[in-house]
Amino acid sequence: MTAAFSFQISATDGAARRGRLTTAHGVIDTPVFMPVGTAATVKAMLPETVASTGAQIILANTYHLMLRPGAERVAKFGGVRKFMNWPGPLLTDSGGYQVMSLAKLRKMNEDGVTFQSHIDGSKHHLTPERSIQIQHQLDATITMAFDECTPFPAEKDAVAESMRMSMRWAKRSKQAYVPREGYGLFGIVQGGIHEDLRAESADALREIGFNGYAIGGLAVGEGQELMFSTLDHTMPHMPQNFPRYLMGVGKPLDIVGAVMRGCDMFDCVLPTRSGRTAQAFTRYGTLNLRNARHADDHRPLDETVDCPASRNYTRAYLHHLFRNDEMLGPMLLTWHNVAFYQQMMKGLREAISSQHLAAFAANFAADQNRGDAEDANDDDA
Numbered sequence: 001m002t003a004a005f006s007f008q009i010s011a012t013d014g015a016a017r018r019g020r021l022t023t024a025h026g027v028i029d030t031p032v033f034m035p036v037g038t039a040a041t042v043k044a045m046l047p048e049t050v051a052s053t054g055a056q057i058i059l060a061n062t063y064h065l066m067l068r069p070g071a072e073r074v075a076k077f078g079g080v081r082k083f084m085n086w087p088g089p090l091l092t093d094s095g096g097y098q099v100m101s102l103a104k105l106r107k108m109n110e111d112g113v114t115f116q117s118h119i120d121g122s123k124h125h126l127t128p129e130r131s132i133q134i135q136h137q138l139d140a141t142i143t144m145a146f147d148e149c150t151p152f153p154a155e156k157d158a159v160a161e162s163m164r165m166s167m168r169w170a171k172r173s174k175q176a177y178v179p180r181e182g183y184g185l186f187g188i189v190q191g192g193i194h195e196d197l198r199a200e201s202a203d204a205l206r207e208i209g210f211n212g213y214a215i216g217g218l219a220v221g222e223g224q225e226l227m228f229s230t231l232d233h234t235m236p237h238m239p240q241n242f243p244r245y246l247m248g249v250g251k252p253l254d255i256v257g258a259v260m261r262g263c264d265m266f267d268c269v270l271p272t273r274s275g276r277t278a279q280a281f282t283r284y285g286t287l288n289l290r291n292a293r294h295a296d297d298h299r300p301l302d303e304t305v306d307c308p309a310s311r312n313y314t315r316a317y318l319h320h321l322f323r324n325d326e327m328l329g330p331m332l333l334t335w336h337n338v339a340f341y342q343q344m345m346k347g348l349r350e351a352i353s354s355q356h357l358a359a360f361a362a363n364f365a366a367d368q369n370r371g372d373a374e375d376a377n378d379d380d381a
Contacts, residue, residue: 040080
């Protein structure tokens with residue numbers, strides 16, 4: 001019997017919430033970080049390895065999959081989850097952000113967006129209805145409403161116009177969505193950094209009615225201070241008993257701060273992209289494994305992370321792999337980074353349950369800002 005799509009909050013600490021999201025494809029403990037599997041793969045990782053880190057849900061990309069290999073082809077295999085051998089829940093974004101950031105010759109009107117593929121120049125037309133149809137073909141556990149991610153910075157009038165069109169698109173997305181037991185549709189709050197526009201957007205989405213609510217249009221260059229202040233005046237307008245998803249965030253301290261403000265779900269390419277470019281996230285901040293000082297370092301990356309890649313390989317060996325462009329380097333470092341993020345989320349969940357979130361956040365920030373003891377004068381070699 002398929003489980004209903006539901007969200008229960010089990011503990012709170014200030015504005016932070018610990019919860020459980022039940023879906024057709026499994027349970028998700030929140031706050032949660034979703035590794036990004038853009039093209040039906042979390043780059044440099046086996047799905048089984050992703051699951052071994054504690055990840056319960058991953059994200060795939062509508063824009064990329066509609067271009068290659070095509071939504072219809074993925075549908076023939078039973079959707080993304082079966083196509084890539086990922087048994088758990090899957091969230092797909094709507095493609096709106098990638099159309100803005102990647103596509104060529106973009107032309108947008110009330111109906112949708114016409115654009116040329118960044119891969120081969122082929123012409124495509126994406127509307128709210130088509131985006132929802134593609135996500136259905138991909139068998140997304142969580143489907144995202146089609147929206148425009150407003151660029152930053154932008155004049156307030158332009159932000160307002162964009163947000164209101166996204167709200168009309170959200171209504172069309174809801175009308176096009178096919179409800180199924182255990183599946184959900186999320187709306188996306190837009191409005192830039194403007195308090196009144198964010199409130200208007202959240203109110204419009206509540207009136208339409210969704211299974212969850214996302215905050216879009218942040219982590220696009222506004223900086224942490226503006227992002228946090230935007231969350232401070234947006235979160236009071238977000239429905240209380242539904243999951244809240246802060247899209248595209250982010251750095252460890254950004255996630256901790258957003259959890260303290262009431263966000264439940266996160267995704268970002270940083271752990272995997274950094275893993276491919278020799279940057280490791282550790283308890284004591286970030287390390288560049290290409291730096292010469294690691295050449296004779298016998299220490300593991302981070303012995304506090306329960307992951308073979310974190311504990312069983314020396315920094316010297318990882319340095320060697322990256323300096324020689326060996327593919328094992330990105331594989332091990334991505335594994336570690338994803339495990340680090342999952343351990344951070346586990347720590348946040350436990351801190352909320354025990355009412356020690358403020359202390360956890362303060363200690364985590366102090367460790368991150370302290371830096372690695374032997375990397376105080378880090379110079380690239």
